[in-house]
Amino acid sequence: MTHRTNVSDCMGSYFGMPDAPCRSVVPLLSAPFTMSRLERSLIANERPIIRLPVTEAYFLMLYFESATHCDIMPDETLSSPRRYERHTVCLVDLASGPAIELQSRLDALAFVIPKELLREISENPADAAPRLRCRRGEADPIIASLAQAMLPMFADRYGDSRAVFQHLAIAICAHLLHGFAQKPLHIAQDWLQTVQRLMHDRMGEPFQMAEIASAVGMTGATFDATFRARAGISPETWLTHARIRRAMTRLRRSLLPIEEIARSAGFRDLTRFEEEFHNETGMTPDAWRKFTLH
Incomplete structure (x- = not known):
């Protein structure tokens, strides 16, 4: 049979659902794969804060219904609400201490995938654990299909389902490794364009420059120095210019x-947006709009 984890091990406890169904299995050597069935409705004006545990693992959530929540930034400010449509996923690194404010009903299946398990499943298990890029709100029909296949295990409708659970857990990990493993980039001719594209793709949301550095396999200091050498300006300055454009x-x-418009360009502070806009154009945003519309 599959292993029923203790209530304290279940992700449901972090979502205010200590009795949420939870199952765990060891697919290969020693690292466990855990899934939790999360269903929570909110009462009027309820906005629960969800703080996930800090550990060397990834948290993957597949939404069975559309849901809305805000990320809680390191300075405790809230990001703009993000809507996750049905059968989209959220994948985050638990080592970063992620937290959200839930703003709608939640109906989802959540997985905790230790980095050690990814190392065991990877093509080169002797190497360090592969790193995955975070995903927010992306449709993933493969994860959706595998998650649906796992649901009967909560009711033991597969009988002795340990082998099935192991195969499905490995399939999810293999899918993530195949499509979303970060590979350190060599500093080639297209390095600057690659980095700028990474920043451009996330321009509308708050993020730390350290996340971009990590995505290209560099420390923050090395990334900053390399960017300045190739672009002639700091990455923060380039990003501000791009957001203003x-x-x-x-x-x-x-x-x-x-x-x-300021929020869509990545500015959460309207005053700062207006200051940066004036520095770039010599006009206020309102004056620019009136000038260009005539």
């Missing part, structure tokens, strides 16, 4: 409120 385009092409 996005805002300029959206001000010219839409009548959305300025605060909404």
Whole structure:
């Protein structure tokens, strides 16, 4: 039979659901694979804070219904609400101490995948554990299909389901390793374009530059020095310029409120956005919009 984990081991306890169904299995050598069935409805004006445990593992969640929550940043501020549609996933590194504010009903299947398990399953188990890139709100039909196949295990409808659970756990890990493992990039001619694309793809959300450095296999100091040597400016300055250019385009092409455009360009502080915009263009955002619309 599959192993029923203790209540204290279940991810449900972190989501305010200590009795949430939870199952665990060791697919290969020693590292466990754990899944929890999470179903929670909110009462009026309830906004629970969910703080996940800090450990050397990845947290993967597959949404069975659309859900909305905000990330809690390291300074305890909230990101803009993000809506996760049905059958999309969220994949985060638990070592970073992720936390969210839940803003809607949650109906999901959550997995805890130790980095040691990924090392055991990888092509070169003697190497360090592979690193995965975080994913937020991406549709993943393969994970959705595998998750659906795991649901009967909570009711033991597969009977002695340990072998099935092991195979499905390995399939999920192999899928993540195949599609989302970070591979350190050599400093080639396209290095700067690669880094700028990584920042551009996340421009509309708050993130730490250390995350980009990690994605290309560098320490923060090495990344900063390499970027300055190739671009002539710091990565933070380049990102600010890129965000202002996005805002300029959206001000010219839409009548959305300025605060909404600022958020879409990655600015959570309207005053700072207006200051940076004026430094870049010599105009306020409102003046720029009026100038370009006439």
